[in-house]
Amino acid sequence: MDPESTTNGTAVTDFILLGLVETQRLRPVVFVVFLLAYLVTVGGNLSILAAILVEPKLHTPMYFFLGNLSMLDVGCITVTVPSMLARLLSHKRTVPYGACLTQLFFFHQLAGVDCFLLTAMAYDRFLAICQPLTYSTQMSQTVQRILVAVSWALAFTNALTHTVAISTLNFCGPNVINHFYCDLPQLFQLSCSSTQLNELLLFGLGILMAGTPVILIVTSYIHVGAAVLRIRSSEGRKKAFSTCGSHLTVVGIFYGTGVFSYMRLGSVEASDKDKGIGILNTVISPMLNPLIYSLRNPDVQGISLSLFTGKTVFCFHFYKYNF
DSSP, X not given: OOHHHHHTTOOOOEXXXXXSOOXXXXXXXXXXXXXXXXXXXXXXXXXXXXXXXXXXXGOSHHHHHHHHHXXXXXXXXXXXXXXXXXXXXXXXXXXXXXXXXXXXHHHHHHHHHHHHHHHHHHHHHHHHHHOGGGHHXXXXXXXXXXXXXXXXXXXXXXXXXXXXXXXXXXXXXXOEXXXXXXXXXXXXHHOSSOOHHHHHHHHHHHIIIIIHHHHHHHHHHHHHHHHHHTOSOHHHHHHHHXXXXXXXXXXXXXXHHHHHHHSSTTOGGGHHHHHHHHHIIIIIHHHHHIIIIIITSHHHHHHXXXXXXXXXXXXXXXXXXXX
Protein backbone atom coordinates (compact mmCIF):
# COMPACT_ATOMS: atom_id res chain seq x y z
CA MET A 1 0.00 0.00 0.00
CA ASP A 2 1.28 3.49 -0.86
CA PRO A 3 2.29 5.43 2.29
CA GLU A 4 0.83 8.63 0.89
CA SER A 5 -2.44 6.84 0.30
CA THR A 6 -2.49 5.69 3.90
CA THR A 7 -1.86 9.21 5.13
CA ASN A 8 -4.88 10.74 3.40
CA GLY A 9 -7.08 7.74 4.13
CA THR A 10 -7.12 6.33 0.61
CA ALA A 11 -6.42 2.60 0.42
CA VAL A 12 -7.04 2.27 -3.31
CA THR A 13 -3.93 3.13 -5.34
CA ASP A 14 -5.25 2.06 -8.76
CA PHE A 15 -8.55 2.05 -10.56
CA ILE A 16 -9.69 -0.44 -13.19
CA LEU A 17 -11.37 1.09 -16.22
CA LEU A 18 -13.58 -1.50 -17.90
CA GLY A 19 -13.64 0.48 -21.15
CA LEU A 20 -16.32 0.30 -23.81
CA VAL A 21 -16.40 -3.47 -24.38
CA GLU A 22 -15.31 -6.48 -22.36
CA THR A 23 -15.50 -8.99 -25.21
CA GLN A 24 -11.98 -9.72 -26.44
CA ARG A 25 -12.90 -10.10 -30.12
CA LEU A 26 -14.58 -6.68 -30.23
CA ARG A 27 -11.57 -4.79 -28.92
CA PRO A 28 -9.71 -4.60 -32.28
CA VAL A 29 -12.85 -3.18 -33.88
CA VAL A 30 -13.23 -0.58 -31.13
CA PHE A 31 -9.54 0.30 -31.43
CA VAL A 32 -9.74 0.91 -35.20
CA VAL A 33 -12.99 2.89 -34.98
CA PHE A 34 -11.76 5.21 -32.24
CA LEU A 35 -8.31 5.60 -33.77
CA LEU A 36 -9.94 6.75 -37.01
CA ALA A 37 -12.29 9.05 -35.08
CA TYR A 38 -9.31 10.54 -33.24
CA LEU A 39 -7.31 11.12 -36.44
CA VAL A 40 -10.32 12.65 -38.22
CA THR A 41 -11.04 14.94 -35.28
CA VAL A 42 -7.45 16.12 -34.86
CA GLY A 43 -6.93 16.49 -38.61
CA GLY A 44 -10.19 18.36 -39.16
CA ASN A 45 -9.70 20.78 -36.29
CA LEU A 46 -6.04 21.44 -37.06
CA SER A 47 -6.87 22.13 -40.71
CA ILE A 48 -9.44 24.69 -39.58
CA LEU A 49 -6.90 26.26 -37.24
CA ALA A 50 -4.24 26.34 -39.97
CA ALA A 51 -6.65 27.98 -42.42
CA ILE A 52 -7.49 30.68 -39.89
CA LEU A 53 -3.82 31.33 -39.06
CA VAL A 54 -2.48 31.59 -42.63
CA GLU A 55 -5.27 33.63 -44.21
CA PRO A 56 -5.45 37.30 -43.10
CA LYS A 57 -9.02 37.59 -44.39
CA LEU A 58 -10.08 35.15 -41.67
CA HIS A 59 -8.55 37.22 -38.88
CA THR A 60 -11.93 38.31 -37.54
CA PRO A 61 -13.49 37.79 -34.09
CA MET A 62 -15.75 34.98 -35.30
CA TYR A 63 -12.82 32.99 -36.67
CA PHE A 64 -10.65 33.85 -33.65
CA PHE A 65 -13.17 32.07 -31.43
CA LEU A 66 -13.50 29.21 -33.94
CA GLY A 67 -9.73 28.73 -33.82
CA ASN A 68 -9.82 28.52 -30.04
CA LEU A 69 -12.72 26.08 -30.22
CA SER A 70 -10.71 23.88 -32.60
CA MET A 71 -7.82 23.77 -30.13
CA LEU A 72 -10.23 22.86 -27.34
CA ASP A 73 -11.74 20.04 -29.40
CA VAL A 74 -8.28 18.59 -30.02
CA GLY A 75 -7.51 18.85 -26.32
CA CYS A 76 -10.80 17.28 -25.17
CA ILE A 77 -10.46 14.20 -27.33
CA THR A 78 -6.73 13.88 -26.54
CA VAL A 79 -7.42 13.77 -22.80
CA THR A 80 -9.59 10.64 -23.10
CA VAL A 81 -9.12 8.66 -26.33
CA PRO A 82 -5.32 8.04 -26.59
CA SER A 83 -5.16 6.57 -23.08
CA MET A 84 -8.12 4.32 -23.92
CA LEU A 85 -6.38 3.17 -27.13
CA ALA A 86 -3.19 2.46 -25.18
CA ARG A 87 -5.09 0.28 -22.73
CA LEU A 88 -6.68 -1.63 -25.62
CA LEU A 89 -3.23 -2.33 -27.08
CA SER A 90 -1.57 -3.29 -23.82
CA HIS A 91 -4.58 -5.19 -22.44
CA LYS A 92 -3.96 -3.37 -19.14
CA ARG A 93 -6.99 -1.68 -17.65
CA THR A 94 -5.46 -0.29 -14.46
CA VAL A 95 -5.02 3.46 -14.00
CA PRO A 96 -3.00 4.92 -11.10
CA TYR A 97 -4.91 7.07 -8.63
CA GLY A 98 -2.85 10.16 -9.53
CA ALA A 99 -3.29 9.64 -13.27
CA CYS A 100 -7.05 9.32 -12.81
CA LEU A 101 -7.25 12.65 -10.96
CA THR A 102 -4.98 14.27 -13.57
CA GLN A 103 -7.29 13.17 -16.37
CA LEU A 104 -10.27 14.43 -14.36
CA PHE A 105 -8.65 17.85 -13.92
CA PHE A 106 -7.76 18.40 -17.58
CA PHE A 107 -11.13 17.12 -18.78
CA HIS A 108 -13.00 19.62 -16.59
CA GLN A 109 -10.52 22.37 -17.44
CA LEU A 110 -11.11 22.03 -21.19
CA ALA A 111 -14.86 21.42 -20.87
CA GLY A 112 -15.13 24.51 -18.68
CA VAL A 113 -13.38 26.69 -21.23
CA ASP A 114 -15.76 25.28 -23.83
CA CYS A 115 -18.73 26.50 -21.75
CA PHE A 116 -17.53 30.09 -21.69
CA LEU A 117 -16.17 30.08 -25.23
CA LEU A 118 -19.58 29.09 -26.60
CA THR A 119 -20.99 32.01 -24.61
CA ALA A 120 -18.40 34.39 -26.06
CA MET A 121 -19.33 33.22 -29.57
CA ALA A 122 -23.01 33.96 -28.90
CA TYR A 123 -22.05 37.40 -27.59
CA ASP A 124 -19.98 38.00 -30.73
CA ARG A 125 -22.99 37.18 -32.95
CA PHE A 126 -25.18 39.44 -30.81
CA LEU A 127 -22.84 42.40 -31.30
CA ALA A 128 -22.34 41.68 -35.02
CA ILE A 129 -26.07 41.55 -35.79
CA CYS A 130 -27.69 43.80 -33.20
CA GLN A 131 -24.99 46.47 -32.92
CA PRO A 132 -23.11 46.40 -36.24
CA LEU A 133 -22.06 50.07 -36.13
CA THR A 134 -20.06 49.64 -32.92
CA TYR A 135 -19.12 45.98 -33.46
CA SER A 136 -15.46 46.58 -34.36
CA THR A 137 -14.83 48.64 -31.23
CA GLN A 138 -16.83 46.51 -28.80
CA MET A 139 -15.24 43.29 -30.07
CA SER A 140 -11.67 44.51 -30.43
CA GLN A 141 -8.66 42.19 -30.23
CA THR A 142 -8.17 43.20 -26.60
CA VAL A 143 -11.75 42.24 -25.75
CA GLN A 144 -11.38 38.93 -27.58
CA ARG A 145 -8.23 38.04 -25.63
CA ILE A 146 -9.80 39.08 -22.33
CA LEU A 147 -12.83 36.85 -22.99
CA VAL A 148 -10.59 33.85 -23.73
CA ALA A 149 -8.29 34.53 -20.75
CA VAL A 150 -11.22 34.87 -18.34
CA SER A 151 -12.69 31.64 -19.73
CA TRP A 152 -9.46 29.76 -18.97
CA ALA A 153 -9.17 31.30 -15.49
CA LEU A 154 -12.74 30.42 -14.48
CA ALA A 155 -12.43 26.90 -15.89
CA PHE A 156 -9.13 26.38 -14.06
CA THR A 157 -10.73 27.40 -10.77
CA ASN A 158 -13.63 25.01 -11.35
CA ALA A 159 -11.41 22.07 -12.37
CA LEU A 160 -8.99 22.60 -9.48
CA THR A 161 -11.85 22.83 -6.97
CA HIS A 162 -13.34 19.51 -8.10
CA THR A 163 -9.95 17.80 -8.19
CA VAL A 164 -9.03 18.92 -4.68
CA ALA A 165 -12.48 17.99 -3.39
CA ILE A 166 -12.36 14.48 -4.88
CA SER A 167 -8.87 13.95 -3.43
CA THR A 168 -10.29 14.34 0.08
CA LEU A 169 -12.57 11.30 -0.37
CA ASN A 170 -11.60 7.85 0.85
CA PHE A 171 -11.45 4.97 -1.64
CA CYS A 172 -11.11 1.79 0.33
CA GLY A 173 -13.37 -0.72 -1.41
CA PRO A 174 -14.24 -1.54 -5.04
CA ASN A 175 -11.99 0.14 -7.60
CA VAL A 176 -13.74 -0.85 -10.86
CA ILE A 177 -15.01 2.03 -13.03
CA ASN A 178 -17.53 1.03 -15.68
CA HIS A 179 -16.36 3.71 -18.12
CA PHE A 180 -13.48 4.50 -20.48
CA TYR A 181 -12.19 7.58 -18.61
CA CYS A 182 -12.20 8.93 -15.05
CA ASP A 183 -14.97 11.35 -14.14
CA LEU A 184 -16.77 12.59 -11.06
CA PRO A 185 -20.02 10.54 -11.05
CA GLN A 186 -18.16 7.24 -11.39
CA LEU A 187 -15.67 8.14 -8.64
CA PHE A 188 -18.49 9.22 -6.34
CA GLN A 189 -19.95 5.71 -6.64
CA LEU A 190 -16.67 4.13 -5.49
CA SER A 191 -16.02 6.34 -2.48
CA CYS A 192 -16.46 4.78 0.95
CA SER A 193 -16.91 8.19 2.57
CA SER A 194 -19.77 10.65 2.22
CA THR A 195 -19.95 12.42 -1.15
CA GLN A 196 -22.81 14.74 -0.19
CA LEU A 197 -20.58 17.82 -0.04
CA ASN A 198 -18.94 16.91 -3.36
CA GLU A 199 -22.31 16.47 -5.03
CA LEU A 200 -23.52 19.80 -3.68
CA LEU A 201 -20.32 21.37 -4.96
CA LEU A 202 -20.84 19.80 -8.36
CA PHE A 203 -24.42 21.05 -8.48
CA GLY A 204 -23.54 24.56 -7.31
CA LEU A 205 -20.59 25.03 -9.64
CA GLY A 206 -22.62 23.39 -12.40
CA ILE A 207 -25.17 26.20 -12.10
CA LEU A 208 -22.38 28.78 -12.44
CA MET A 209 -20.46 26.96 -15.17
CA ALA A 210 -23.41 25.80 -17.26
CA GLY A 211 -26.58 27.55 -16.10
CA THR A 212 -25.23 31.09 -16.37
CA PRO A 213 -23.74 30.59 -19.87
CA VAL A 214 -26.98 29.00 -21.10
CA ILE A 215 -28.98 31.99 -19.87
CA LEU A 216 -26.57 34.39 -21.58
CA ILE A 217 -26.63 32.36 -24.82
CA VAL A 218 -30.42 32.19 -24.89
CA THR A 219 -30.72 35.92 -24.13
CA SER A 220 -28.25 36.76 -26.91
CA TYR A 221 -30.10 34.67 -29.45
CA ILE A 222 -33.49 36.11 -28.52
CA HIS A 223 -32.12 39.51 -29.52
CA VAL A 224 -30.38 38.03 -32.57
CA GLY A 225 -33.58 36.30 -33.72
CA ALA A 226 -35.56 39.52 -33.41
CA ALA A 227 -32.91 41.41 -35.38
CA VAL A 228 -32.68 38.76 -38.10
CA LEU A 229 -36.44 38.81 -38.62
CA ARG A 230 -36.15 42.52 -39.38
CA ILE A 231 -33.70 41.86 -42.23
CA ARG A 232 -35.56 42.54 -45.47
CA SER A 233 -33.46 40.26 -47.66
CA SER A 234 -34.57 36.63 -47.52
CA GLU A 235 -31.03 35.59 -48.50
CA GLY A 236 -29.61 37.57 -45.59
CA ARG A 237 -32.04 35.97 -43.15
CA LYS A 238 -31.17 32.52 -44.48
CA LYS A 239 -27.42 33.07 -44.04
CA ALA A 240 -27.88 34.50 -40.56
CA PHE A 241 -30.12 31.65 -39.38
CA SER A 242 -27.70 29.10 -40.89
CA THR A 243 -24.74 30.37 -38.90
CA CYS A 244 -26.73 30.80 -35.69
CA GLY A 245 -28.29 27.37 -36.17
CA SER A 246 -24.85 25.76 -36.37
CA HIS A 247 -23.81 27.35 -33.10
CA LEU A 248 -27.05 26.41 -31.35
CA THR A 249 -26.69 22.79 -32.56
CA VAL A 250 -23.28 22.47 -30.88
CA VAL A 251 -24.57 24.23 -27.76
CA GLY A 252 -27.44 21.75 -27.55
CA ILE A 253 -25.17 18.71 -27.92
CA PHE A 254 -22.60 20.03 -25.44
CA TYR A 255 -24.98 21.06 -22.67
CA GLY A 256 -27.41 18.20 -23.27
CA THR A 257 -24.75 15.56 -22.70
CA GLY A 258 -23.45 17.50 -19.70
CA VAL A 259 -26.85 17.47 -18.02
CA PHE A 260 -27.23 13.71 -18.52
CA SER A 261 -23.69 13.06 -17.26
CA TYR A 262 -23.74 15.09 -14.05
CA MET A 263 -27.36 15.48 -13.00
CA ARG A 264 -28.01 11.74 -12.54
CA LEU A 265 -25.58 11.03 -9.72
CA GLY A 266 -25.68 7.77 -7.80
CA SER A 267 -27.28 5.67 -10.53
CA VAL A 268 -25.17 2.53 -10.98
CA GLU A 269 -27.59 1.11 -13.53
CA ALA A 270 -26.97 4.08 -15.81
CA SER A 271 -23.25 3.32 -16.27
CA ASP A 272 -23.66 1.80 -19.74
CA LYS A 273 -25.74 4.79 -20.79
CA ASP A 274 -23.02 7.05 -19.42
CA LYS A 275 -20.57 5.43 -21.81
CA GLY A 276 -22.73 6.39 -24.75
CA ILE A 277 -23.10 9.93 -23.43
CA GLY A 278 -19.34 10.06 -22.85
CA ILE A 279 -18.67 9.03 -26.46
CA LEU A 280 -21.04 11.72 -27.70
CA ASN A 281 -19.45 14.36 -25.49
CA THR A 282 -15.75 13.50 -25.89
CA VAL A 283 -15.60 12.00 -29.40
CA ILE A 284 -18.61 12.73 -31.59
CA SER A 285 -19.04 16.40 -30.65
CA PRO A 286 -15.38 17.39 -31.28
CA MET A 287 -15.45 15.41 -34.53
CA LEU A 288 -18.63 17.12 -35.77
CA ASN A 289 -17.72 20.65 -34.69
CA PRO A 290 -15.45 21.39 -37.70
CA LEU A 291 -18.23 20.26 -40.03
CA ILE A 292 -20.99 22.10 -38.20
CA TYR A 293 -19.08 25.33 -37.67
CA SER A 294 -16.55 25.76 -40.41
CA LEU A 295 -16.44 23.22 -43.20
CA ARG A 296 -19.85 24.41 -44.37
CA ASN A 297 -18.38 27.91 -44.66
CA PRO A 298 -17.10 28.69 -48.19
CA ASP A 299 -14.30 30.89 -46.81
CA VAL A 300 -12.77 28.08 -44.76
CA GLN A 301 -13.45 25.49 -47.46
CA GLY A 302 -11.43 27.47 -49.98
CA ILE A 303 -8.48 28.08 -47.69
CA SER A 304 -8.41 24.46 -46.49
CA LEU A 305 -8.44 23.24 -50.09
CA SER A 306 -5.62 25.58 -51.02
CA LEU A 307 -3.55 24.30 -48.08
CA PHE A 308 -3.85 20.73 -49.35
CA THR A 309 -3.48 21.45 -53.08
CA GLY A 310 -1.04 24.34 -52.93
CA LYS A 311 -3.32 26.37 -55.21
CA THR A 312 -5.09 29.62 -54.53
CA VAL A 313 -8.84 29.22 -54.41
CA PHE A 314 -10.91 32.32 -54.79
CA CYS A 315 -14.09 31.62 -52.89
CA PHE A 316 -14.36 34.39 -50.37
CA HIS A 317 -17.84 35.70 -49.87
CA PHE A 318 -18.15 38.58 -47.48
CA TYR A 319 -21.67 38.66 -46.22
CA LYS A 320 -23.31 41.28 -44.16
CA TYR A 321 -22.66 40.82 -40.44
CA ASN A 322 -19.60 38.65 -41.25
CA PHE A 323 -21.69 35.60 -42.25
